[in-house]
Amino acid sequence: MVKPSDQDILIVTDVQYDFLPGGALAVPQGGAVIEPINRLAKAFRHVVLTQDWHPKGHASFASSHPDRQPFEMIDLHYGPQVLWPDHCVQGTPGAEISRELDIPHAQLVIRKGYNLDIDSYSGFKEADRQTSTGLAGYLKERGFRRVFCAGLALDFCVAWTALDAAAAGFETYLIEDASRAIGTNGSLARAQNDLSAAGVHIIGSAQLRSA
Ligand code: VGL
Ligand code: ZN
Numbered sequence: 338m339v340k341p342s343d344q345d346i347l348i349v350t351d352v353q354y355d356f357l358p359g360g361a362l363a364v365p366q367g368g369a370v371i372e373p374i375n376r377l378a379k380a381f382r383h384v385v386l387t388q389d390w391h392p393k394g395h396a397s398f399a400s401s402h403p404d405r406q407p408f409e410m411i412d413l414h415y416g417p418q419v420l421w422p423d424h425c426v427q428g429t430p431g432a433e434i435s436r437e438l439d440i441p442h443a444q445l446v447i448r449k450g451y452n453l454d455i456d457s458y459s460g461f462k463e464a465d466r467q468t469s470t471g472l473a474g475y476l477k478e479r480g481f482r483r484v485f486c487a488g489l490a491l492d493f494c495v496a497w498t499a500l501d502a503a504a505a506g507f508e509t510y511l512i513e514d515a516s517r518a519i520g521t522n523g524s525l526a527r528a529q530n531d532l533s534a535a536g537v538h539i540i541g542s543a544q545l546r547s548a
Contacts (some may be wrong), residue, residue: 339510340546346481347381348460348502349374350488350495351389352438355424355431357489362424364490366517371437373515373542374487378440380545383481385472387460387488387498388434389425390448397456398423408521415465418456419521427451447472458494461501473505483508485545487515496528503535510538512545 341347355361358368378384391397399407399420407422425432434446449457449470457463461472476484484502486495486509495516503509511532518525532539 338546339540339544341381341485342483343382344480344482345381345485346383346385346476346483347378347485347487348385348387348498349378349438349440349443350387350460350486350498351425351490352386352435352488353389353425353431354433354435355389357435360424361422361431362519364517364519367489370488370515370517371435373512375437375439377485377487377512377515377542377545378438378442381485382442383479384440384443385445385447385460385476386434386438386440386443387494388432388446388448389450389457389494390427390432391425391450392453393426394453395423395426395450395456396454397421397450410522413454413456413464415455415467418464419524425450445475459497459501460494461498461505473501476507477505481507483510485510485512487512489517491516491518492521492524492528493519496532499537500531500535503537508538509536510540512542513539514541514543
């Protein structure tokens with residue numbers, strides 16, 4: 338059993354219409370995260386949301402590269418990149434955070450992926466592994482010690498956020514039943530390996546006791 342305290346923060350990743358059923362990059366069973374996240378969020382005094390937020394013509398979109406299809410790999414200036422369907426374009430309905438999330442006490446929305454030529458799965462650091470969103474500094478300045486991660490998608494933005502939280506020195510938990518994976522080219526197995534190598538605790542929401 339883990340009991341959230343004042344030094345714990347829940348990071349809810351990318352629960353946006355484009356990742357939900359009917360969205361441009363719908364995560365299989367993505368809608369199933371909403372109920373557990375709403376339940377969990379009530380146990381946390383402190384919650385941060387992330388929002389995938391790309392400009393039109395973003396480098397991670399297959400449509401930005403001639404003769405490329407979604408889910409293919411490409412080499413960008415910082416390394417290999419999965420190409421995606423256009424999604425979470427700034428200001429569009431698909432980029433909005435689901436109105437079914439019931440977390441009025443969320444304290445910060447951190448947007449990411451807004452640089453035209455760099456993707457950002459992680460809420461902490463962009464895919465070039467250099468550019469920071471400022472989130473680690475924010476969490477440290479506020480005195481948090483443990484980070485709990487949930488949302489979409491487990492094998493990309495949730496995993497990378499959890500890995501970067503651990504790398505930044507936070508004790509990090511990923512709440513598996515409050516997350517769902519995209520699953521492309523072995524991405525889920527790879528994420529699970531990376532998470533366990535980094536010492537991220539994988540737990541179920543039943544292991545979190547409400548305050
Ligand atoms: C995500 C692919 C592209 C995610 C965002 O939220 O996991 N995945 N952009
Ligand atoms: Zn994206």
